[in-house]
Amino acid sequence: MRARTVPSADRHPLSLFLNRIDPSRIAIYLLLILFALLFLLPVYVLLVSSFKTFAEVQDLSRMWSLPTGFNLESFHAAWYGIPEKGLRGLSNNLLNSLYLTIPATLISSILGSLNGYIFSKWKFPGANVIFPLMLFGMFIPYQSTLIPLTQTLSAIGLGGTLWGLILVHIIYGIPITTLIFRNYYAEVPNDLVEAAGIDGAGILGIYWRVLFPLSLPGFVVVIIWQFTNIWNEFLFAVTILQNPALQPITVALRNLSGSQIKEWNMVMAGTLISALPTLLIYILMGRFFIRGLLAGSVKG
C-alpha cells in the first residue's frame, strides 16, 4: 500500500509531485485538521469575545465575528472589576489561588516523595493492603466527606480560611502523589539502595543520598500535576470558602458567570486569565504533564 512507483516515462515536475500524493494520506490530514479546528473552537470564541468592547459583545449576531479592534477594556474589567455595576475583579482571587496552590503543591509533593520511597523500598508488613486502601481515597466522590470536613475545620478553627483549604488539598493529595513517586522509585535498582545500606547509610540517609538526588523528574511530574489539579479545583473551595475576598479564582469565575451578567467580554477575559497559568505550564512542560496523566491511571 505504501509502495509507490513513479512512472519513469513521465518526468514532468508537476506530475512527479501529483504522483507522490496518496489520497488516503490527504484524508488523514484533513481529519486531523478538522478535529484540531473543533478542539480550538472554544479558544476562538474566548479570544474574539475578550478583545471586544462591551457594546460589541452585546450584539449577539456578531458573536462569531472578529473584534473591530484590539480592545483591552475587558481585561481591565476582569482584573479590577466594575465597581459601579457591583462586579468584583479577579486580581485578588488570582492571588488567593497562588497562596493556596503553591504551599499545598509543595507540601503534598514532599509527603508523596517520602511515602513513595517507603512503599517502594521499605515495604512493612501490611503495606500491600494499606497502599490500595490509601489509593481508594483519590477516587471517592468528595461529596461523601464534605459534611464532616466543614464541621471538623470549624471545630479546629480553620473553617472558612485559606489555611483550611490548603490542609484539605494536602491530605487528599497524599494518594496520588504517593502513587506517582512509588511507581517512579520502583524503577530505581534495589542494588543502589542496598549498596548505600552496606556503606552504613540509614533509611533517611539512603533517601537523602540516593533517591532524592534522582527525584527531580519525579518532582516535576508531581508538582505539575498537583499545581494543575489544585488550581482547577472547585468543590472543596466553594464549600469551604464563603467569603468572596478569600475565594480562589475558579469559584470567583463561576460566581461571575453565574450572576445575571451581560458583560460577556469581561467573563471571557476572566476565563482566559484563570486558565492561563495551567495552560502555560502545559504548553511549556507538556511532556511531564502527560507523564502525570498516564501515571494517574494507577499502573503507571
Added chain:
Amino acid sequence: MSRVRRERWIGFLIVLPSIILIAIFVYGFIAWTGLVSLSKWDGVEPNYSWAGLETYKQLFTQIGGVTAKRFSIDLWNTLFFTLLFLLFCVGVGLLLAILLDQKIKGEGIFRTIYLFPMSLSFVVTGVVWQWIFAPGTADYPRGINALLHQLGLDVLRWKWYTDTSSIGPFHLALIPVIIAAAWQLTGYTMAMYLAGLRGIPEELREAARVDGATEFSIYRHIILPMLQPITFSALIVLGHISLKIFDLVYTMTGKGTGFVTDVPGIFMFEATFQGNHYSLGAAISIVMLIVVALVIVPYLVYTFRREVEL
C-alpha cells in the same frame, strides 16, 4: 532488634502520619457521613437522633414528592451522561490516536491541540461552553444558533441545554454538556491509546504485512486486541469521573428546568449547603460513593492482585 527491622520500623513511622490522615479524612469521614445520612439532621444545628433508613426511603420511593422524583431523574441523567461520554471519549480518542500513529508531520502540534483542554478547570470549560451553546431566542439567536443562522442552516437550530425533551428517561439537554466534557477529556484517551500504540513493536506489523495482511486487518486483528487493557483502564478512570461529575454541570447549566441537566453532585450540594438538609445531602453522597466504589474497588483489587503475582 536487627538493624533492618529497626529501619523498617522507622519507615513505618514516616508513612504513619499519612496513613492516619487518610484513615480519618477518608474512612472516618465516610463513616461520619453515613451516620448523618441515618440521622434526623435537617437544619443548621447538628441533630444526630436516629432516623434509620428514612432518608434513603425518601430518595428511592415516591413518598418524598419532588425529592424522590429529582433523585431518580439524577440517576438516569448520570447513566445517560456516562454512557455517551465514554462512547465519545473512547471512540474519538482511539480514532485520533490511530490517525496520529500514521507517521504524521506536525504530530506534536496536533497532540498539543487535542490535549490542552485537560489542563483547564471544569469551571473554565463550563463557562466557555455555556456561552457557545446558549440558544438565545428565535429572533436573537446566540452561540451555535447564531452561527447556524449566519450559515443559513436555521433548520439545525436547537434549544441545546435548555431543551426539555427526552428519549425515554434520557434528557437530550445533557448532550451539549456531554460534548463539553468530552472536549475536555478526549485528549486523555488519545494519550493513553497513543502510548499503547507506540508500545507495539513495529516488527509485529511488518510480519503481518509480509504475510499479506492489509493495514485495516492489522488494526482489526492485531492492534485493537492489544489495546484492550487500555480501554479498560480508560473506561474506569473516565467512568468514575463522570459518575461523580459536579463542577462542569454546576457551572455550565445548573440543575436545569425540570432537572433536565441535574446530577447527584448538584443535588447533594444544594440540599446540604444551600438548603441545610444535611441528612438528605449525606444520603445522596453515600449513594454516589457506593456507585463509584462498585466501579473502582474491583479495579483496585484486580490491579494489585496482579501486581503481587508478578
